[in-house]
Amino acid sequence: MSAIKVEGVSKVFAGAGGQSMLALSDVSLDIADGEFVVLLGPSGCGKTTLLRIIGQLESPTVGRVSLDHGNNGDRPLGFVFQEATLMPWRSTAANVALPLEMAGVPRRERTERVREMLELVGLPETEGKYPHQLSGGMRQRVSIARALAHDPQVLLMDEPFGALDAQTRDMMNAELQRIWLENRKTVVFVTHSVSEAVFLADRIVMLGTKPGHIHSITEVTLPRPRTVDMTESAEFRHLAAELRRQIGAVQDTDNRSAVSA
Amino acid sequence: MTATKERRPASTPSTDELLRPPPPTWSQRLRNNRWLSFYTSPLLIALFLVAWKIYVEVTDLSRFVLPPPEAVFKAFAAQITDPFVWQTHIWTTFYEVMMGLALAIVLGVGLGLMIGKSPLFDRIVRPFIVGTQVVPKVALVPLFILWLGFGPSSKVVIAALLAFFPLLINTSFGVRSVPGSMHDLMTTLKASRWERFWRADLPYTMPFILAGMELAVVQATIGAIVGEYLGGDQGLGRYAVNLQNNLQVDKLFGAILIMALFGFTLYSIVTGARRLLIPWHESVQPRRRP
Numbered sequence: 001m002s003a004i005k006v007e008g009v010s011k012v013f014a015g016a017g018g019q020s021m022l023a024l025s026d027v028s029l030d031i032a033d034g035e036f037v038v039l040l041g042p043s044g045c046g047k048t049t050l051l052r053i054i055g056q057l058e059s060p061t062v063g064r065v066s067l068d069h070g071n072n073g074d075r076p077l078g079f080v081f082q083e084a085t086l087m088p089w090r091s092t093a094a095n096v097a098l099p100l101e102m103a104g105v106p107r108r109e110r111t112e113r114v115r116e117m118l119e120l121v122g123l124p125e126t127e128g129k130y131p132h133q134l135s136g137g138m139r140q141r142v143s144i145a146r147a148l149a150h151d152p153q154v155l156l157m158d159e160p161f162g163a164l165d166a167q168t169r170d171m172m173n174a175e176l177q178r179i180w181l182e183n184r185k186t187v188v189f190v191t192h193s194v195s196e197a198v199f200l201a202d203r204i205v206m207l208g209t210k211p212g213h214i215h216s217i218t219e220v221t222l223p224r225p226r227t228v229d230m231t232e233s234a235e236f237r238h239l240a241a242e243l244r245r246q247i248g249a250v251q252d253t254d255n256r257s258a259v260s261a
Numbered sequence: 262m263t264a265t266k267e268r269r270p271a272s273t274p275s276t277d278e279l280l281r282p283p284p285p286t287w288s289q290r291l292r293n294n295r296w297l298s299f300y301t302s303p304l305l306i307a308l309f310l311v312a313w314k315i316y317v318e319v320t321d322l323s324r325f326v327l328p329p330p331e332a333v334f335k336a337f338a339a340q341i342t343d344p345f346v347w348q349t350h351i352w353t354t355f356y357e358v359m360m361g362l363a364l365a366i367v368l369g370v371g372l373g374l375m376i377g378k379s380p381l382f383d384r385i386v387r388p389f390i391v392g393t394q395v396v397p398k399v400a401l402v403p404l405f406i407l408w409l410g411f412g413p414s415s416k417v418v419i420a421a422l423l424a425f426f427p428l429l430i431n432t433s434f435g436v437r438s439v440p441g442s443m444h445d446l447m448t449t450l451k452a453s454r455w456e457r458f459w460r461a462d463l464p465y466t467m468p469f470i471l472a473g474m475e476l477a478v479v480q481a482t483i484g485a486i487v488g489e490y491l492g493g494d495q496g497l498g499r500y501a502v503n504l505q506n507n508l509q510v511d512k513l514f515g516a517i518l519i520m521a522l523f524g525f526t527l528y529s530i531v532t533g534a535r536r537l538l539i540p541w542h543e544s545v546q547p548r549r550r551p
């Protein structure tokens with residue numbers, strides 16, 4: 001059963017001075033329930049745009065997107081934005097509690113859950129702090145805790161670990177995999193990082209630029225749970241090298257078309 | 262040698278030492294001293310009074326033009342302890358300002374929110390709102406007095422008319438600056454219109470509303486007092502007119518002092534409200550940079 005169905009989606013942005021630009025062209029994608037899909041591609045290829053369309057923050061110019069939340073009916077998604085997007089007037093704990101408040105979870109249960117989530121992202125002592133008192137990486141982790149708080153079935157993540165250092169990033173990747181293995185959410189995860197993509201994905205969707213389109217889809221069959229040690233394995237490195245080559249090719253054609261234009 | 266040498270200064274401070282705040286410099290101490298104005302203000306006022314006294318003595322001015330400071334103080338002390346002044350004048354003006362502000366908040370914040378939310382509504386009503394502001398408002402005072410009489414209600418309307426505009430402008434600007442990402446967040450959480458407003462728009466706009474309040478409280482005070490000057494039977498403005506007519510110049514100065522203290526008190530209440538209502542906001546945080 002597919003949880004997310006993207007059918008023939010194109011997106012045109014109306015630019016300044018009546019100049020419009022084609023950000024996505026004829027993208028079709030079926031994502032199965034409980035699948036971990038990674039969108040990979042060079043900057044500006046339309047990863048965020050596609051994710052926003054899937055999350056129904058943007059409507060496609062052509063085509064359609066259907067989201068099947070299964071038996072959860074109208075349950076909200078978990079969305080991790082490229083920027084943390086915390087509410088400056090809420091403390092860390094209150095920010096994480098936001099989706100729970102809106103779902104009408106009683107206060108007691110809320111504090112419990114918030115504590116759990118903050119522990120999960122490694123920030124247990126920051127409960128009372130305001131966002132401006134946190135570092136960029138800490139803010140992003142709070143926003144991840146918020147996205148997970150109401151246990152959404154569909155999780156959309158836009159470069160969630162972009163602001164973290166390599167070690168924390170590895171740790172968060174492992175955590176994310178653990179959470180996902182535990183209750184098999186459907187995840188769409190955007191990243192620039194090839195090794196992050198290989199580490200996490202069931203399937204890697206490579207996007208090309210000008211206009212954004214699906215360049216290739218790669219199944220990752222490495223066994224789970226994957227460990228940091230596995231990133232040194234031949235299979236892992238082979239796959240990563242292949243993907244890097246593809247990104248290089250995508251960017252090359254991009255440069256060439258830019259020159260010829 | 263390939264190993265990177267760690268360079269350490271001669272004496273490395275321990276963690277404890279680093280966590281201890283460094284001794285503030287002279288200028289930092291001056292800046293961070295919350296009570297600074299409690300020292301400087303009296304000093305400056307004292308200087309001013311001395312200059313005043315000297316001027317009066319040297320030029321030998323008539324007491325009907327400029328009474329010496331001590332005469333003003335005697336008058337002020339008598340006025341501020343006089344229950345009649347409190348009951349008829351200070352209380353009346355306070356009532357007018359408060360009612361005017363309340364009206365201005367309802368209208369200004371209410372309309373401001375609507376204007377901020379709906380560009381269409383903005384375009385329809387803005388010409389009329391600007392119209393109420395470009396007409397010299399003081400020119401409308403006789404009209405309101407004609408309609409509503411010499412009592413407080415005409416002043417309430419004037420105070421509200423002056424105070425509502427800064428509230429409206431600030432509120433609509435605030436609502437409009439709510440970042441798109443905040444709306445995206447609310448959308449992903451399937452927020453209703455009301456939740457969106459209550460959990461995102463309103464808290465985000467709060468600092469803007471309070472900035473508007475700072476202006477509004479001053480405007481409302483001016484509105485009420487000018488209203489009383491031009492046609493009232495009670496209130497601080499009327500009191501000043503009476504004193505002028507009786508040539509009680511020392512008491513007139515005293516009345517002006519009361520008005521100043523009155524405005525100052527209201528203004529302090531609003532700035533105090535900032536700390537209470539938006540403790541998270543930058544403007545309330547201790548300053549990190551000079």
Ligand SMILES: Nc1ncnc2c1ncn2[C@@H]1O[C@H](COP(=O)(O)OP(=O)(O)OP(=O)(O)O)[C@@H](O)[C@H]1O
Pocket residue numbers: 013014015021023042043044045046047048049050082192
């Ligand atoms: N609201 C918008 N209006 C106009 N153009 C837009 C808008 N949003 C995105 N674009 C354009 O669409 C293209 C794709 O943008 P998008 O943000 O999806 O890229 P991305 O793949 O997420 O890049 P990055 O990895 O740098 O985040 C870009 O060329 C961008 O300029």
Ligand SMILES: [Mg+2]
Pocket residue numbers: 047048049082158
């Ligand atoms: Mg992006």
